[in-house]
Amino acid sequence: MKIPILRLKDVLLTSIQVDLTDQDALDFQADVLRVVSETEAQGIVIDITALDVVDSFMARALNDTARMVQMLGAEVVLCGMQPMVALALTEMGRELTGVETALNLDRGLEKLNQLIRERDDSDE
């Protein structure tokens, strides 16, 4: 199950549209890192609107992916988490820590661009 990662100027955009197996999630993680590195993208928005279950494994995979991307020097925003997914994750005691999130794709892109601007400003 290959998840397309689109390039939009300096940033990347990807949307998980199907229910992923654990291996799919790890493949996706590796793919994101590879594309971020190859395209020298400033950041990536990961849209998870279509995920109706995020269990502890998926939560960790998303968390790790975000941290790895940050380690490469790019920014990450996770967007579109379904309300019931947030509810179940919190009740389970799982959190997404250290990951910027946004309500939807629009706000996700806005937030990503803001993160990139803030980083560039502080570099000067």
Added chain:
Amino acid sequence: MNEVMVALKEEFDIVTARGAGREMARQLGFGSADQTRLATAISELARNALQYAREGMCLISDESDARRSRIEVVVEDHGPGIPDLEKAMEYGFSTGGGLGAGLPGAKRLAHEFEIESEPGRTRVTIGMNRVRV
């Protein structure tokens, strides 16, 4: 009485099992929060069975009566068993390189949770109830 059996042999079976649980919950009139709780709990339990026992089975049954809607899910495997159940129910404890969130996570999400384990057999039963109005 409606029931669905999903054999857990490979990763995709986790997806199938949680999908079947959600679907039954939806059909029985459970709200989207409970549908998601149930699907997520099944996902954790099915993964545990695969991870520790290589295979297992997941039985999802409609146990509704006149008073309430009820779904019972049994996830069973014939793996090594859990030596220290009390420890395994602690959040963050894992012997399998996982997160240690599986069992305690499922327990927090389900309305009812029961576990029995001995060498050669681990059986987790969770229940979700909804009072009919």
